Every structure is written in structure tokens, then in C-alpha cells.
Amino acid sequence: MEICITSLLREKGFKVTPQRLAIYNMLASTHSHPNAEMIFNELQAMYPTMSLATVYKTMEILKEIGLVKILNAGEDSFRYDADTSDHPHVRCMECGQVEDVDNIDSVDFVKQVAQGTNYKLVNQQFYFYGICPSCQRKELN
Amino acid sequence: MEICITSLLREKGFKVTPQRLAIYNMLASTHSHPNAEMIFNELQAMYPTMSLATVYKTMEILKEIGLVKILNAGEDSFRYDADTSDHPHVRCMECGQVEDVDNIDSVDFVKQVAQGTNYKLVNQQFYFYGICPSCQRKELN
DNA sequence: CTATGTGCAAAATGTTTGCAGACGA
DNA sequence: TCGTCTGCAAACATTTTGCACATAG
Numbered sequence A, B: 001m002e003i004c005i006t007s008l009l010r011e012k013g014f015k016v017t018p019q020r021l022a023i024y025n026m027l028a029s030t031h032s033h034p035n036a037e038m039i040f041n042e043l044q045a046m047y048p049t050m051s052l053a054t055v056y057k058t059m060e061i062l063k064e065i066g067l068v069k070i071l072n073a074g075e076d077s078f079r080y081d082a083d084t085s086d087h088p089h090v091r092c093m094e095c096g097q098v099e100d101v102d103n104i105d106s107v108d109f110v111k112q113v114a115q116g117t118n119y120k121l122v123n124q125q126f127y128f129y130g131i132c133p134s135c136q137r138k139e140l141n
Numbered sequence C: 001c002t003a004t005g006t007g008c009a010a011a012a013t014g015t016t017t018g019c020a021g022a023c024g025a
Numbered sequence D: 001t002c003g004t005c006t007g008c009a010a011a012c013a014t015t016t017t018g019c020a021c022a023t024a025g
Helices: A002-011 A018-028 A036-044 A052-064 A107-116 A133-139 B002-011 B018-028 B036-044 B052-064 B107-116 B133-139
Strands: A069-071 A079-081 A089-092 A098-100 A120-131 B069-071 B079-081 B089-092 B098-100 B120-131
Touching (some): A002 A018, A018 A036, A018 A052, A107 A120, A107 B107, B002 B018, B036 B052, B107 B120
Antiparallel strands (some): A069 A079, A120 B120, B069 B079, B089 B098
16 A cells, blocks of 8 residues: 555656655545544644645645545535545534445446436545434434 | 515524525526625626625525525535535536536435435435536537 | 755635624514 | 614635745655
8 A cells, every 4th residue: 555655656756755655644544534634633743844735735646646535525624535436425414524435336326417417427426414323312412 | 486585584584685685586597506706796786785795694594594505516615506406416627617417316326325324314415527518529629 | 966845934715703884674 | 773784804714825945766
């Protein structure tokens, strides 16, 4: 995996820097879909000179080489996901956490949309909104 | 339709103002999914004192009373849609326009997701990305 | 050695807020 | 008349940019 990002960066003419590796590894090791600030805060301890600008610039590159997806779950900030497979996300309207929805087969749905439009489709994003199990329990009180 | 927004506003304890009617009517009469600034610019001619802040405040209210949906198509700004039915949107990655995808049956897909998660789902948004017919033609040159 | 990358601060962008005067009910 | 609304300007949050210095290759 580290090999993957290293060679991918080199291949596309980008330099391999400790910051880029750290940012990607942090993202790849979580399912929390952090935004730039969360990533920045997390890396502060290990990389005290890390800057938010570097996080943003790195994400742009990682998106370009296909290693991350940028999520837009109706919030003020973008979130990032190292899982680039096509899967829906669900956000809790109470606590704001964003989770993956796995094992969903969207082929038929996508095909239906492809036929219903004259666009040359290349990508899609599905967002669901609701209340997570934990917040449902809290609401009972 | 005008009756609808008027009575809905009153019902929920909001006042009916020319600005609110103008903003809603403008949005209801287009399929372009404008953002706040587009709406503001459009209304400038008729309402020279209209302010951006009023557009934002009004959208918040219209969302609350269920007359508009707020779209998040991976851009820097939010777009607004007076068609509150559950339908996917497709954005052209070339020219940036956002269109409705009509006559799509998402029931099975949504049901699948509902079963695959423990959330109490209340809403969803589907975004597709691609190249619109007009931009496809341009690319041939 | 050279071109690219980093980190800081400043700028840009989109949205929200506070408040004085205006206005709907 | 009274409470809400408008419109302006200022505040705010997120993201982008410019540039001097650092560093990967």
C-alpha cells in the first residue's frame, strides 16, 4: 500500500514526501471520513510543522492520481475517503458522523440513470441522511 | 402555488414578504438549480435593494417549511431546488451545469441501503457526474 | 543542482451574524 | 403597535494563493 502511493506519485511526476505519505496513511487507516482540519490536527503530534495548506494541496494530488475521493455530505467542509470504491455514505443528522454503506449493488440503479440521461457518465455519489443507532438510543431518554 | 407558499409561511409563523415571494418564485420557475449568488443577481433588476443575506435567510426558511431542497453537488457553494421530489441530479464536469434526472425509480436501491444500515433514514441525495450532450459535441472539435 | 514541495501568512470565497431602521399582521 | 424582517457591514469558516526556504531526485 505504501508502495502503491509511492510508485503512483513518482509515475505521475509528483515527489514522494513524508507529509504526503503521512497524510495518505492517516486517511487510509480510518473510516471516519475526516475533513482537512481533522487530518491536520491528527498529524500535528507527529509532524509539528505540518500545515493545513499542505493537507489541501496533497488531497488535490491524491484525488488526481485516484487514491482518494472527496465527499460533500452537505456540510461546510469537504471530507476525504481513501476507499475509492463506489459506495454510498450515510450521515447522522444528530452527531454528524459519516459512515460507509457497504455491500450495496448499485448497478441497476446506475444503469437506469445512464439510460435516462444523455450525459457521458463517469462517476456518482450517493448520500443518505438519518439518525445513527447510537443517537437513536440517546433520543429515547 | 403562490397561495401555497403564502399559506405555508403564515402557518409556520413566518411573515409573507415581497422578497420571500420573489426568491421562491424565481427558484420555482427555473430548472437551473442556481446558487445564492445567481438568485441574487437575477433579482437585482427587479429588487435593487435585495441583499445576499436575505437570500440565504430565506432559503433556510424555505428549507424548513419543505419548499426547497439544498443541493451539494461537489462545488464550493450550495445550490437550491424548488422541486422537492426525490430525484437524482447530474452535473457536467465541463460546463458545471446541474440538471435533474427524471423518471427514476430508486425505491429498490433505497430499500437495499435501508437494510444495509442501522440508521433511521429520512432522506437521500444522488449525484452523477459526467459530460453533458452539448459539451460532448464541443469535445469533438 | 534543479524543480518541486512545504509552511507561513495573506487573500479569496461563501455563508452567517448583529443591528438599526422598515414593514407585515 | 409589536414583533419579525431587511439590508448593510462586519464576522466567520473554509479553501486557495504567493512566496521564501527546504528538500527529493
